[in-house]
Amino acid sequence: MDLRLERVENPKKRPDDSKLGFGQVFTDHMFNMDYAPESGWHNARIEPYGPIVMDPATMVLHYGQAIFEGLKAYRTSDGKIQLFRPERNVARFNRSAQIMCIPEVDEAFALSAIKRLVAIEKDWVPRAPETSLYIRPTIVAMDPYLGVRPSHTYRFFVILSPVGAYYPEGFNPLKIWVTDKYVRAVRGGVGEAKTPANYAASLFGAEVAKEAGYTQVLWLDAVERRYIEEVGTMNIFFVLNGELATPPLGGSILPGITRDSVLALARRWNVPVAERPVTIDEIMDAHKNGSLQEIFGSGTAAVISPVNHLAWRDEELTIGDGGVGPMAQKFYAAITDIQYGRAEDPSGWIVPVE
Numbered sequence: 001m002d003l004r005l006e007r008v009e010n011p012k013k014r015p016d017d018s019k020l021g022f023g024q025v026f027t028d029h030m031f032n033m034d035y036a037p038e039s040g041w042h043n044a045r046i047e048p049y050g051p052i053v054m055d056p057a058t059m060v061l062h063y064g065q066a067i068f069e070g071l072k073a074y075r076t077s078d079g080k081i082q083l084f085r086p087e088r089n090v091a092r093f094n095r096s097a098q099i100m101c102i103p104e105v106d107e108a109f110a111l112s113a114i115k116r117l118v119a120i121e122k123d124w125v126p127r128a129p130e131t132s133l134y135i136r137p138t139i140v141a142m143d144p145y146l147g148v149r150p151s152h153t154y155r156f157f158v159i160l161s162p163v164g165a166y167y168p169e170g171f172n173p174l175k176i177w178v179t180d181k182y183v184r185a186v187r188g189g190v191g192e193a194k195t196p197a198n199y200a201a202s203l204f205g206a207e208v209a210k211e212a213g214y215t216q217v218l219w220l221d222a223v224e225r226r227y228i229e230e231v232g233t234m235n236i237f238f239v240l241n242g243e244l245a246t247p248p249l250g251g252s253i254l255p256g257i258t259r260d261s262v263l264a265l266a267r268r269w270n271v272p273v274a275e276r277p278v279t280i281d282e283i284m285d286a287h288k289n290g291s292l293q294e295i296f297g298s299g300t301a302a303v304i305s306p307v308n309h310l311a312w313r314d315e316e317l318t319i320g321d322g323g324v325g326p327m328a329q330k331f332y333a334a335i336t337d338i339q340y341g342r343a344e345d346p347s348g349w350i351v352p353v354e
C-alpha cells in the first residue's frame, strides 16, 4: 500500500529534554488511514499533526468503540533510534480489534508506517538518559450514527510524544490500595483489550485511592474479588520465597509486553517462575510468615514500578524493607539496557528504525 507524505511547513520548537513530562507535547506529523467497507483500509498518509474533525454523532464519542497501543522509540548512545518488540504491540492491536469488532490492520504495513513516521520525526526522540518518544497508535469508530452496533467506517492514526524519564531521581516506589469494592474488568468482558472502556472503568476507584493517600489501586477479580489481577495500569509480580509469581492471562488482564519480557528474562536467569492465581489472602499470609519479598508492577511507561506499601481492609503492610527489591532493580536494569542499546539483545527484541 502507498504511504503518502505531506511535510509540515513550519516545524514546532522542540521542548528541552529536561522539561519533558508524559503525553503533553506532540510532534509535527501524524499517520492517518481510513476504513470503509467497500475499500478496506485505504488512504494511508503521513501529514501535519492536527485535529480530527468529527460529527457530534460519531460513534466513538457515544459508545467508545476504539482501541489503542503504547510503545516507545529509544535513542542509543551512538544516535541510533530503535523500537522494543513492536511486532508484539501490532499483534496486540489486532487482538484488541477483534474483541472490539474493529477491522484488523495489515501488521507488516502498520509496523512499517510506525517506523516511517518515527524516522521522519527522529529529531524528536529525546537524548537525555531514560527519555524516549512515546508512540500511540489508535483506531476509532467514525460512523455518524446513534444506534448501538459496530461502526462501518474507522480512522487509524498514530501520534508521537517525547516523554521524560519516569524516575529522574531514582525509583519512586508505589503505595497501593487494594479494593474489593471497585473492579476494572471482568472475565468475558473486554479487559484483555487495550480499549478506552477499561481505563474509564478504572477512574473512579483510582480517584478514591488517591484521595485516601495511595498512588494506585490493586485490582482484584470482578467475580470472587480475591484473585489479584493488575496494579494501576500495569501487570503485577510477586517474589515469594524466591519464586516470581504473576497472575495468568485469563481474559480480564492486559497481556503486557513488559510482563512477557520479565517472564522471558526470569526463565533465562533460571529464576523459578509461576503464572498462577494469587489471592490477596495468600499475600497477607506471606507477609505475616516472612515469605513475601517483593511486589512490583510492569508496563511500557515505567518499565518496573516497585511497590513498597499495601493497604487491604484495616491492615497496612510495608513490603520488604520498604525500599527497592533486588529483583525489581535487576529487571529494570536488564530491560532498559536492552532498550537503550547498552546491552546485548540475545532474543532479537530490538527493531532498528532506519
Ligand SMILES: Cc1ncc(COP(=O)(O)O)c(C=O)c1O
Residues within 6 Å of the ligand: 070, 230, 232, 233, 234, 235, 254, 255, 256, 257, 258, 259, 298, 299, 300, 301
Ligand atoms: C491495563 C494495563 N495493564 C498492563 C499494561 C502493561 O502492558 P505493556 O507492558 O505492554 O506496556 C498496560 C499498558 O501499558 C495497561 O494499560
